[in-house]
Amino acid sequence: xxxxxxxxxxxxxxxxxxxxxxxxxxxxxxxxxxxxxxxxxxxxxxxxxxxxxxxxxxxxxxxxxxxxxxxxxxxxxxxxxxxxxxxxxxxxxxxxxxxxxxxxxxxxxxxxxxx
Amino acid sequence: xxxxxxxxxxxxxxxxxxxxxxxxxxxxxxxxxxxxxxxxxxxxxxxxxxxxxxxxxxxxxxxxxxxxxxxxxxxxxxxxxxxxxxxxxxxxxxxxxxxxxxxxxxxxxxxxxxx
Numbered sequence: 567x568x569x570x571x572x573x574x575x576x577x578x579x580x581x582x583x584x585x586x587x588x589x590x591x592x593x594x595x596x597x598x599x600x601x602x603x604x605x606x607x608x609x610x611x612x613x614x615x616x617x618x619x620x621x622x623x624x625x626x627x628x629x630x631x632x633x634x635x636x637x638x639x640x641x642x643x644x645x646x647x648x649x650x651x652x653x654x655x656x657x658x659x660x661x662x663x664x665x666x667x668x669x670x671x672x673x674x675x676x677x678x679x680x681x
Numbered sequence: 682x683x684x685x686x687x688x689x690x691x692x693x694x695x696x697x698x699x700x701x702x703x704x705x706x707x708x709x710x711x712x713x714x715x716x717x718x719x720x721x722x723x724x725x726x727x728x729x730x731x732x733x734x735x736x737x738x739x740x741x742x743x744x745x746x747x748x749x750x751x752x753x754x755x756x757x758x759x760x761x762x763x764x765x766x767x768x769x770x771x772x773x774x775x776x777x778x779x780x781x782x783x784x785x786x787x788x789x790x791x792x793x794x795x796x
Contacts, residue, residue, distance in 0.1 A: 607788055608773075608786030608787050609771070609786045611783045611784065611785075614783070622783060657724060657725065659724075667730070669730055672717075672725040674722070
């Protein structure tokens with residue numbers, strides 16, 4: 567089966583600009599996650615969707631980050647305006663269901679550099 | 682709050698020797714535990730998980746992990762390391778009581794297998 571697709575793979579922007587990332591999860595996966603992975607750190611959950619509803623966005627910096635999952639399939643993550651500290655790899659993942667015992671499958675990520 | 686500790690930034694092992702990558706966790710309830718591997722410029726790949734039952738869990742690529750409740754550990758092991766095992770390894774935990782709980786990752790351990 568096809569994996570989690572993300573685009574773009576790389577993005578370089580200047581601070582205060584805006585940027586958007588796109589994710590297409592594995593077909594049939596109800597749960598979608600966005601993680602931020604800063605160099606030298608483990609992934610940190612930004613937001614978790616169950617179908618098109620948000621179930622956890624407690625660590626999303628809502629003053630500048632937003633995410634949506636229209637129709638419960640594809641998702642976009644937006645940053646506006648970007649800061650230098652937003653430089654990271656943004657990982658999208660999906661899982662079949664949202665139960666605690668289910669593993670998540672990850673895309674290749676989008677590497678964002680803010681200059 | 683749940684957390685994961687990976688005490689070693691890097692583990693070095695010679696090819697053919699056994700390897701261990703350490704992980705300890707902290708949760709309020711019972712844990713679901715996961716290991717993921719990340720190759721350069723790739724997303725995270727699922728290796729194995731502990732849900733319940735046998736404390737020794739077998740996963741992909743010959744890896745296994747041992748759950749030890751008294752020591753709150755979930756160390757990753759392989760009897761004979763390969764150079765191709767060189768990668769970044771992440772341990773992750775979910776609290777068994779929370780159906781939608783965050784998958785919390787450790788900071789990662791770089792495994793370097795020398796020929």
